Amino acid sequence: MNPKAISKQTLLRLPSYLSYLKSLPKDECEYVSATTIATALGLNDVQVRKDLACVSKKGRPKLGYVAEELIRDIESFLGYDALNDAIIVGAGRLGGALLSYEGFKEYGLNIVAAFDADESKVGTEICGKKIFPLSKMKELCQRMKVRIGIITVPAHSAQKACDMLVDSGIYAIWNFAPVHLKVPDNILVQQENMAASLAVLSAHLAEAIKNNEIGKGDEENDK
Amino acid sequence: MNPKAISKQTLLRLPSYLSYLKSLPKDECEYVSATTIATALGLNDVQVRKDLACVSKKGRPKLGYVAEELIRDIESFLGYDALNDAIIVGAGRLGGALLSYEGFKEYGLNIVAAFDADESKVGTEICGKKIFPLSKMKELCQRMKVRIGIITVPAHSAQKACDMLVDSGIYAIWNFAPVHLKVPDNILVQQENMAASLAVLSAHLAEAIKNNEIGKGDEENDK
DNA sequence: TAGATTGTTAATCGATTAACAATC
DNA sequence: TAGATTGTTAATCGATTAACAATC
Numbered sequence: 001m002n003p004k005a006i007s008k009q010t011l012l013r014l015p016s017y018l019s020y021l022k023s024l025p026k027d028e029c030e031y032v033s034a035t036t037i038a039t040a041l042g043l044n045d046v047q048v049r050k051d052l053a054c055v056s057k058k059g060r061p062k063l064g065y066v067a068e069e070l071i072r073d074i075e076s077f078l079g080y081d082a083l084n085d086a087i088i089v090g091a092g093r094l095g096g097a098l099l100s101y102e103g104f105k106e107y108g109l110n111i112v113a114a115f116d117a118d119e120s121k122v123g124t125e126i127c128g129k130k131i132f133p134l135s136k137m138k139e140l141c142q143r144m145k146v147r148i149g150i151i152t153v154p155a156h157s158a159q160k161a162c163d164m165l166v167d168s169g170i171y172a173i174w175n176f177a178p179v180h181l182k183v184p185d186n187i188l189v190q191q192e193n194m195a196a197s198l199a200v201l202s203a204h205l206a207e208a209i210k211n212n213e214i215g216k217g218d219e220e221n222d223k
Numbered sequence: 224m225n226p227k228a229i230s231k232q233t234l235l236r237l238p239s240y241l242s243y244l245k246s247l248p249k250d251e252c253e254y255v256s257a258t259t260i261a262t263a264l265g266l267n268d269v270q271v272r273k274d275l276a277c278v279s280k281k282g283r284p285k286l287g288y289v290a291e292e293l294i295r296d297i298e299s300f301l302g303y304d305a306l307n308d309a310i311i312v313g314a315g316r317l318g319g320a321l322l323s324y325e326g327f328k329e330y331g332l333n334i335v336a337a338f339d340a341d342e343s344k345v346g347t348e349i350c351g352k353k354i355f356p357l358s359k360m361k362e363l364c365q366r367m368k369v370r371i372g373i374i375t376v377p378a379h380s381a382q383k384a385c386d387m388l389v390d391s392g393i394y395a396i397w398n399f400a401p402v403h404l405k406v407p408d409n410i411l412v413q414q415e416n417m418a419a420s421l422a423v424l425s426a427h428l429a430e431a432i433k434n435n436e437i438g439k440g441d442e443e444n445d446k
Numbered sequence: 447t448a449g450a451t452t453g454t455t456a457a458t459c460g461a462t463t464a465a466c467a468a469t470c
Numbered sequence: 471t472a473g474a475t476t477g478t479t480a481a482t483c484g485a486t487t488a489a490c491a492a493t494c
Binding site: 013080096178188204 | 229231234235236237238239242243246263264265300301302303305307316317319320323324327330331332370371378379394395397401402403409411413414415416417418419420421422423424425426427428429431436
């Protein structure tokens, strides 16, 4: 059914390629090789080549790939060239930060409004984007044909927010609450798991301290 | 050298177990089975059992694991019981949001200060935490024995921020900039890749639209 | 031509899942 | 005892890497 099924790993790596390619000086680098990309990002070159093969045209032996083309192909594959409207549920600190971050437009994400249960927030604006009561969610989503919902409410109300989004006809959810959401099969949930990242950091640090690889402070910098 | 090397995948799942366990009503659930956890989080039960075996005591057949004990063991394994001081480089929107999020303490992360190149921000406070000029970073890190640095600067200055952190004696870096950082071998970088999450969301959505699984809006809700 | 690079096929590696005996 | 659950060993699966012929 799906002719070129792409692995999740590959999908996760594409944005790094994109940002690397964009960081290259345009005039100097018409061609870029998989080996170059791999070295810059600390990856295996065959892996990069396979990833690129999923989304772009063939490279040319000895030269590599046309950088401009690669950028366009990755962007179009990831859907960054078409703007998707999204709403945020939870206009707290994190929600506010996301709401006011202009950079998401580069990724094809356009946050149009926020919703919050807190009546004192309703009616106010963050960066020109209005905060509405939860009761308005369904109507606004359907009228504006919003397909993406972002959850930035506390963990205990995340499932409720999720249910409301689903009921509003949302198709994909980006969840910042550290909770596993239960959704119908046809709804996509992308978990943004900061707690998990933090766990990796924290565990490595704990391990290093236990093994005396680092001191309790900066001793290794002294004598 | 490392007696019980734990897989990165396991490490990433531990926080979900923890948050699930904490969400259980204490009085009702003295014991919790791997099967229950697995079902709740949409995982395989053997996987949960193997993960738990890495960090906790044996479970009891027919009953499961003692919930309280599991919570303690995971927390201690992840180092959440010992508070680590951290600093943030970049006091913009995202940096400010992280700075003012109290919840990190639960994960053993204590953000003590922020640094920013913008002179107009220097001297101000966010949630009682001071913003310092970059020039003060090294001295403060060494004096307070800070081991974790968080990067929330724009992509183009992330490597510079990173170099400064390394020079300041930082041991682990949590990077929110969508850039691959070059660091010495002994420094741990944890990449928080929102662009990658967004890519997954965006690509699935683009695919679904192409396959006509969803309409251009809410038509499927009509007639 | 020689050499860097591509793309593909095969081998390796690691993680997940299945099967099953042991336990309470 | 019967049945739910554990922990372990073996099988499966998928992703990464190695090897190599093809290309410019």
